[in-house]
Amino acid sequence: MAKNENKTLQTLPVEAHWREVQRDVGILGESEITRQLLETIEQVAPTDISVLISGESGTGKELVAQAIHRRSHRRMHPLITVNCGAIPEGILESELFGHEKGSFTGAVGPRKGYFELADKGSIFLDEIGELPVTTQVKLLRVLEMRQFMRVGGTAQVQVDIRFIAATNKNLETEVRKGRFREDLFYRLNAVHIHVAALRDRRQDIPILVKKFSNDFCRENHIEFAGFSESAMHAMQEAEWPGNIRELRNVVEKVIVLERGNLVDESSIKKYLHQAAVIDHHLPVPLSRPKEEAERDFLFRVLLEIKSEIAQLRELLTSQPLPRYHLGPWHEEQMVDYFEHGEDQSGESSSDRGSVAEMEKELIRSTLKKYNGNKRRAARSLGLSERTLYRKLEKYGLKDEED
Numbered sequence: 111m112a113k114n115e116n117k118t119l120q121t122l123p124v125e126a127h128w129r130e131v132q133r134d135v136g137i138l139g140e141s142e143i144t145r146q147l148l149e150t151i152e153q154v155a156p157t158d159i160s161v162l163i164s165g166e167s168g169t170g171k172e173l174v175a176q177a178i179h180r181r182s183h184r185r186m187h188p189l190i191t192v193n194c195g196a197i198p199e200g201i202l203e204s205e206l207f208g209h210e211k212g213s214f215t216g217a218v219g220p221r222k223g224y225f226e227l228a229d230k231g232s233i234f235l236d237e238i239g240e241l242p243v244t245t246q247v248k249l250l251r252v253l254e255m256r257q258f259m260r261v262g263g264t265a266q267v268q269v270d271i272r273f274i275a276a277t278n279k280n281l282e283t284e285v286r287k288g289r290f291r292e293d294l295f296y297r298l299n300a301v302h303i304h305v306a307a308l309r310d311r312r313q314d315i316p317i318l319v320k321k322f323s324n325d326f327c328r329e330n331h332i333e334f335a336g337f338s339e340s341a342m343h344a345m346q347e348a349e350w351p352g353n354i355r356e357l358r359n360v361v362e363k364v365i366v367l368e369r370g371n372l373v374d375e376s377s378i379k380k381y382l383h384q385a386a387v388i389d390h391h392l393p394v395p396l397s398r399p400k401e402e403a404e405r406d407f408l409f410r411v412l413l414e415i416k417s418e419i420a421q422l423r424e425l426l427t428s429q430p431l432p433r434y435h436l437g438p439w440h441e442e443q444m445v446d447y448f449e450h451g452e453d454q455s456g457e458s459s460s461d462r463g464s465v466a467e468m469e470k471e472l473i474r475s476t477l478k479k480y481n482g483n484k485r486r487a488a489r490s491l492g493l494s495e496r497t498l499y500r501k502l503e504k505y506g507l508k509d510e511e512d
């Protein structure tokens with residue numbers, strides 16, 4: 111008994127400290143791996159050392175970058191996030207370094223780039239592996255000197271910034287293949303934080319499930335009976351190739367489609383299987399052209415969406431009214447699916463159109479779903495943002511963006 115009291119006295123303040131850090135930065139988890147991640151963040155955040163964050167998609171790299179900024183002395187200044195894979199190559203340097211008036215057609219006035227906007231704060235270079243080699247050279251100089259010139263400018267601009275970069279590629283492999291500069295890699299990699307895949311820290315799953323279901327139900331006014339122990343166990347056993355992002359999606363989807371009822375093992379398994387079908391890492395034969403592989407992928411996503419619409423339709427038409435209230439956003443979305451999913455003859459729009467039309471429609475509706483957020487839309491479609499931009503241009507959807 112006395113021993114236990116002692117233990118409580120010793121561990122409580124430490125536990126309370128970590129709970130406070132978790133609350134502050136929003137990185138939840140009960141595994142040793144997550145504890146170590148938080149410890150590393152606490153160690154490096156107060157310094158100005160550059161940090162390279164690696165990890166599979168959806169593991170929380172952006173959250174880690176935000177945490178480093180938030181726990182640093184720079185937190186009162188901006189954290190500027192740049193998605194290096196999303197900005198078209200032609201305007202990348204003017205976006206990063208800014209430009210002077212008249213430096214190119216359309217440069218009607220001088221403009222600050224991201225580096226200047228991040229002055230005194232931090233810059234988060236996401237998907238750094240996508241940076242073209244010519245820009246890598248210029249970035250190295252900024253890292254070494256904290257100095258650069260605006261596009262079309264002649265004066266050096268001095269900034270005080272902390273660099274955080276992230277990648278889901280293996281940069282060492284990229285260096286070996288000559289696609290990423292070795293000197294830049296070593297500069298960025300002063301501290302390397304690897305964010306583990308969810309399947310390697312399964313003890314985090316229960317608390318994440320609780321957090322995501324609580325948030326979702328509160329935001330959407332849903333009464334939810336919860337997950338059975340066996341359902342939770344099944345979630346802990348699943349592979350989660352899309353990591354925490356996929357876990358969140360499954361939790362939200364199961365709450366809606368199971369109509370707020372208790373989710374047991376057999377019902378959760380249906381969704382775990384579906385999650386595996388929309389696996390963005392499904393192998394695509396390398397011999398096939400990229401465009402063809404992408405089209406094939408879109409088809410698969412489309413099939414998934416169709417099956418989900420069918421399930422929703424069945425729920426809404428053949429069952430008694432749900433006992434919970436879905437927020438206005440969800441109602442609008444469902445109406446949208448039903449009104450535009452079929453024409454008057456009952457023939458589905460996908461039966462009517464060509465592949466290109468279907469793809470265009472899919473892109474348009476996905477963008478709408480994410481309120482025009484291209485990053486989230488691209489992710490949901492399993493495309494890189496650059497490819498999405500290309501497709502927006504190809505289908506003349508750029509003008510519809512705003």
Ligand SMILES: Nc1ncnc2c1ncn2[C@@H]1O[C@H](COP(=O)(O)OP(=O)(O)OP(=O)(O)O)[C@@H](O)[C@H]1O
Nearest residue numbers: 136137138166167168169170171172173278354355
């Ligand atoms: N430990 C965590 N606790 C709570 N939520 C988390 C945690 N890790 C990630 N998330 C949530 O999971 C989602 C994905 O995280 P994030 O965008 O940071 O991943 P990422 O590694 O940057 O993914 P990508 O490589 O696809 O850009 C976000 O909604 C984020 O808030």
Ligand SMILES: [Mg+2]
Nearest residue numbers: 171172236276
């Ligand atoms: Mg990210």
